Amino acid sequence: MDRLLSMEVFVEVVKTGSFVRASEKFHISSAMVGKHIRSLEHHVGTTLLNRTTRKQSLTEVGRTYFTECERLLHEHQFLDQRISAIKNTASGVLRINAPITFGAEILSPMIGKFLDQHPHVSIDLSLTNEKVDVMHDDYDVILRTGRLENAAYIARQLCNIEMVFCASPTYLEKHGTPESIEALQHHQCLAFKHWRKHSPFYSPDELKPFAFPQARFQSNCGSALLNAALADLGIILQPKMLVKDPLADGSLVEILSAFVPPPRPISLLYRSRADQTLKTQLLINYLIDQFRPSGGYPCIV
Incomplete structure (x- = not known):
């Protein structure tokens, strides 16, 4: 088994406290992570990690081994960088x-x-x-x-x-076009989940239409909100780069242009x-x- 890789896996397990996270980083199974640890323990002739069903902790030897592994891996990375730089x-x-x-x-x-x-x-x-x-x-x-x-x-x-408010023509025809930020209180706004607790643009009162319970649809993905707006579900405030094509072909209509936040x-x-x-x-x-x-x-x- 590649001892250098086993050291990298061991260091990641110690840093994250998780076999699963280490397996995700190295694209291997948790069982294979265990094999790497056991290979190192067999090589040094003693236990490095005390393992239970809930957590793992370093033994006294494991603490020293972890410190030295970090040093060796850093030196190995530095060597690779030097060689890469030399080769340009x-x-x-x-x-x-x-x-x-x-x-x-x-x-x-x-x-x-x-x-x-x-x-x-x-x-x-x-x-x-x-x-x-x-x-x-x-x-x-x-x-x-x-x-x-x-x-x-x-x-x-x-x-x-650059940000833009927009909605579909069908939505605006059915619900009317808001003329101010305050008017959004009477509309269905599609909420960007990242603004749930605070917004870089507006006060908490102005943000209410973009938060539960008034906003009945929210997502952390702008594309999901765009598709919801195209399905006539409500008004979005999203980057212009995301909605430029629907705005150009008329699938969406820009509104409240005087009230958009600064870039x-x-x-x-x-x-x-x-x-x-x-x-x-x-x-x-x-x-x-x-x-x-x-x-x-x-x-x-």
């Missing part, structure tokens, strides 16, 4: 995290060109609207909207996201250059270039 060839997996709509509509289409330029690099793109820890989660770069709070990482603004910034977050691999540096430079005025993607999307 980026290789390996780049892990990216981005908001769902931006990642699907804007980021995904531009990744293909980057992969063509760097044939030894692979992309693992995770899409979520939840908060992600730049310093501790296992991502090379993260893209996020809105105001940023942590100064421990580097943030580079790429573009701004929201999209920023690229990453660790200091001292902690970056060559492939991460190349991706960061590529994304920044794509959003320059001459890069092909507008500064407001």
